Each structure stands twice: as structure tokens, then as C-alpha cells.
Amino acid sequence: MRLGIISALHEEQHGLVEAMQGAATALHGGRVYTLGKLWGIDAVCVLSRIGKVAGAVTATLLVEKFGVTHILFTGVAGAGDRSIAVGDIVVADALVQHDMDASPLFPRFQVPLTGLAHFPSDHTMSMQLLAAAHGFLEHDLADVIDAEQRATFGLQQPRVHRGLIASGDQFMNEINAIDALNAALPGLVAVEMEGAAVAQVCYELGIPCAVIRTISDNANEEAATDFLAFVSAVASKYAFYIVRRYCEGGMESR
Ligand code: ADE
Numbered sequence: 001m002r003l004g005i006i007s008a009l010h011e012e013q014h015g016l017v018e019a020m021q022g023a024a025t026a027l028h029g030g031r032v033y034t035l036g037k038l039w040g041i042d043a044v045c046v047l048s049r050i051g052k053v054a055g056a057v058t059a060t061l062l063v064e065k066f067g068v069t070h071i072l073f074t075g076v077a078g079a080g081d082r083s084i085a086v087g088d089i090v091v092a093d094a095l096v097q098h099d100m101d102a103s104p105l106f107p108r109f110q111v112p113l114t115g116l117a118h119f120p121s122d123h124t125m126s127m128q129l130l131a132a133a134h135g136f137l138e139h140d141l142a143d144v145i146d147a148e149q150r151a152t153f154g155l156q157q158p159r160v161h162r163g164l165i166a167s168g169d170q171f172m173n174e175i176n177a178i179d180a181l182n183a184a185l186p187g188l189v190a191v192e193m194e195g196a197a198v199a200q201v202c203y204e205l206g207i208p209c210a211v212i213r214t215i216s217d218n219a220n221e222e223a224a225t226d227f228l229a230f231v232s233a234v235a236s237k238y239a240f241y242i243v244r245r246y247c248e249g250g251m252e253s254r
Contacts (some may be wrong), residue, residue, distance in 0.1 A: 004068035005243065006058055008050045008194055012075040013163045014236030016243060026066075031058060033066055039247035044068055048194055051169050052097065055194030059209075060199040071209040072246070073198050074239045076231055077190035078133050078167065078172050080184055085215065086226060087155035088240070089133040090189040091126050092165040092211040094118040097198035098181055100169035110186070111200060118164070119199035122208030122253065126162070129212045132245035133160045140206030140241045145234060153234055163189035165211055167196035173223040191219055214238040 007013035017023065020036030020043065027033075034045045044066045048058035062068045077090060084090070095118070102112045109117035137158050145155065159169075164187040172178055172191045182188045195211040202209035214235055217226035 002044065002068045004062035004066065005043055005045045006048050006055065006062070006071065006072040006073045006198065007075045007239065008048050009075070009231065010047060011231045012239050013047060015240040016037065020045070028061060028065060029057065031219060035066065039244055039249045048140045050193050052167060052194060052197035055197040056201050059198040063205050063207055069207065071198060071202055071207055072125065073195055073209070073211040074243060075192065075213055076216035076227070076235050077192040077213035078217050078223055079215050080166060080178065080188035080190045084161060084189060085154070086217060086230065087158040088161060088215045089137070089151055089158065090161045090163065090213050090215065091129050091133065091164065092121045092195060093126060093162050094120050095165045095167060095199040095211060096185060097168060097196045098166035098185065099170065106152065119196060119203045121199060121210045125208055125210035128249050129210055129246055130160060130162065132242045132249065133212065135245045136238065136242045144237045144241060149233060153230060161189045163187045164194050165190045165192060165213065167192055167194055169193060171223070172219040173221060175220040178219045190215065212242060
């Protein structure tokens with residue numbers, strides 16, 4: 001078993017490469033793939049950059065060139081529902097490409113000729129990620145993010161959610177657009193720009209995958225400002241400690 005770990009941006013994966021034992025790097029297609037052991041797990045870390053094509057090609061190469069058997073995407077996302085707050089954690093149970101629309105030839109959101117709009121995540125991986133996320137919030141958060149920063153970002157009682165994540169080649173920053181997407185996609189918890197493309201590749205290649213995201217903004221008119229501040233100050237802490245808990249859990253039974 002070999003775990004591929006993808007994030008779009010450096011800050012979303014900060015510290016993982018440094019934590020790798022016996023790390024070796026390979027440059028391919030303009031990306032650096034770092035291979036090594038992460039808390040006992042054989043792993044390959046890579047930054048995809050932003051967008052669905054970037055996510056898809058990175059996932060494909062992880063499988064076809066670097067031999068990964070499982071893929072984990074970790075990063076940030078905008079809230080997909082008004083009940084979800086900055087600092088909450090979402091774990092995908094399915095992913096959809098919200099900008100896919102070949103109607104009237106195919107139903108809105110359906111990826112033509114696959115018969116699918118929603119691509120599933122792996123149940124076992126997702127359950128273990130949920131446990132890691134709860135563990136992080138209960139045991140690590142207060143130690144690794146100081147009180148001042150928790151107050152700045154309003155991280156009072158962050159929660160963990162499971163649900164639908166929607167991906168598209170747009171940074172969403174209009175509350176009306178998010179409300180409309182939320183109405184069109186029941187169970188929507190977050191919006192981002194890569195996860196559903198990775199999930200489609202994994203589905204087609206028969207590779208289990210999971211996506212975990214920390215909410216960085218409300219995908220409203222303030223999203224860009226909130227996103228930049230959150231990503232540089234907080235996102236890396238969430239990613240590092242959640243992935244550590246996930247790997248230390250051993251990925252057993254896979
Ligand atoms: N990633 C983080 N915030 C986002 C947003 N508002 N839209 C798309 N992707 C995001």
C-alpha cells in the first residue's frame with residue numbers, strides 16, 4: 001500500500017515533506033513528488049496547483065508513475081452551506097463537478113458518458129479521516145493555534161461535517177451563487193477547485209480516495225481576504241496534525 005497526498009498549495013501541506021523519513025524527490029511534468037515514510041506509511045506528497053485539470057493530472061501521475069494505491073487530498077475550501085463556519089472541517093462522502101453542464105444532452109452536473117454526477121469517496125478512508133479530524137479538534141487545536149489566532153479567525157467551537165463537496169474552476173465569492181448551488185446540490189458542505197476531478201480519476205482507475213478540507217472562507221464577497229489570511233496563518237496546522245493522526249492510525253485493513 002502506498003498513499004498519495006495531494007494539496008493545491010504549499011501552505012495546505014506545510015510540514016509533511018519535512019516530516020518524511022528517507023525522503024527522495026522526483027520532478028515530473030513540472031511538479032515535485034516527494035517519496036518517503038510518513039509516520040510509518042509509505043507515502044508520496046505532491047502539490048497539484050489549482051484547478052480540476054491540475055488535480056486530475058496529478059492524481060493520474062501518482063497512480064500510473066508513482067504506484068500509489070490510495071489518494072488523500074487535503075486543503076482548504078469555501079463553506080457550501082450557511083451553517084458551516086470558518087475553521088470547521090469537512091470530509092467528502094461524494095464529490096461533484098459543479099461547473100459540468102452538458103444539458104440538455106445530459107443532466108446538469110453529470111459527467112457525460114459515465115452516468116455519474118457524484119463520485120464517491122472511500123468509506124474506510126473517510127471514516128478514519130473523520131476520527132483524525134475529531135482528534136485534532138479535541139486534543140491538538142488549542143496547543144498548536146494560540147488563543148489570539150483562534151480569536152482572530154473565530155475558531156471558538158470548530159465542528160466536523162460529512163457531505164457533498166463541489167469542485168469547479170472558479171473561486172466562489174458571491175453569496176447568491178453559493179446559495180443557488182446549495183439549493184441545486186442537496187447536502188453540499190464545501191466548494192473548492194480540485195477534489196471532484198481527483199475523485200473522477202480515482203473512480204476510473206479503481207483507486208480509493210478521500211478528501212478533507214478546512215473551511216477558510218464563506219465563499220461570499222469577503223472570501224478572497226479571508227482565504228489568504230487563513231491559508232497563511234492556520235491551514236497548515238490543520239493539515240499537518242490531521243494527516244499525522246490519520247497516518248498514526250495505521251491505515252489498517254486496507
Ligand atoms: N477554496 C477555498 N475557498 C474557496 C472558494 N471560495 N471557492 C473555491 N475554492 C475555494
